[in-house]
Amino acid sequence: MKRNATAVWKGSLKEGAGVLTTQSKILDNTQYSFKSRFEEGIGTNPEELVAAAHAGCFTMQLTAFIGETDAVIESIETKCDISLVEGTINSSQLTVTAKIQGISNEKFQELVTKAENNCPISKLFNTEISSTATLV
Structure with a gap:
């Protein structure tokens, strides 16, 4: 499986701007800029997208591991x-x-740690990954 996204940037770093488009078109010419990345501008930024990817990937991996037990999932919410x-x-x-x-x-805590270590996005990172999990 392969997925793709495209970035197009016009202008200088601080005054210019770019757009991001994903294969699925969920992002379709979505704006990003120096201001949206380092200040408070309108648009997304790479770190926000990485956070979304890690939260989504981790949550799916945790769901898969819990699915191997007899537990019943009502909901899992992950902020990254x-x-x-x-x-x-x-x-x-x-x-x-x-x-x-x-x-x-x-x-639950055991499976959270297992998901943290085994989701594909976690494996991609070369950084510290930590988690705090609450079962309610």
Whole structure:
């Protein structure tokens, strides 16, 4: 399987702007700029997209691991905070809140760690990955 996205940039770094388009067209000429990345401009930015990718990938991986048990998932919500410091993504913090019937907190935490270490986006990163998980 292969997926793709395209970035088009026009102009200088600070005054210019770009658009992102994904194969699925979910992003279709979606704007991004220096201001949306480093200030408070309108549009998305690479770190926000990486955060979305990591949150989505991790949540699907956790769902798969929980699916191997007898537990019943009501919901899993994952927030991902990506930190960019001095030009380097230096951490990805996952915050998980889940409503699951039939699973102990100990087993849940074990599966969270397993998903954190095994989702494809986690494997892609060369950075610190951590998680905080709450079973409600």
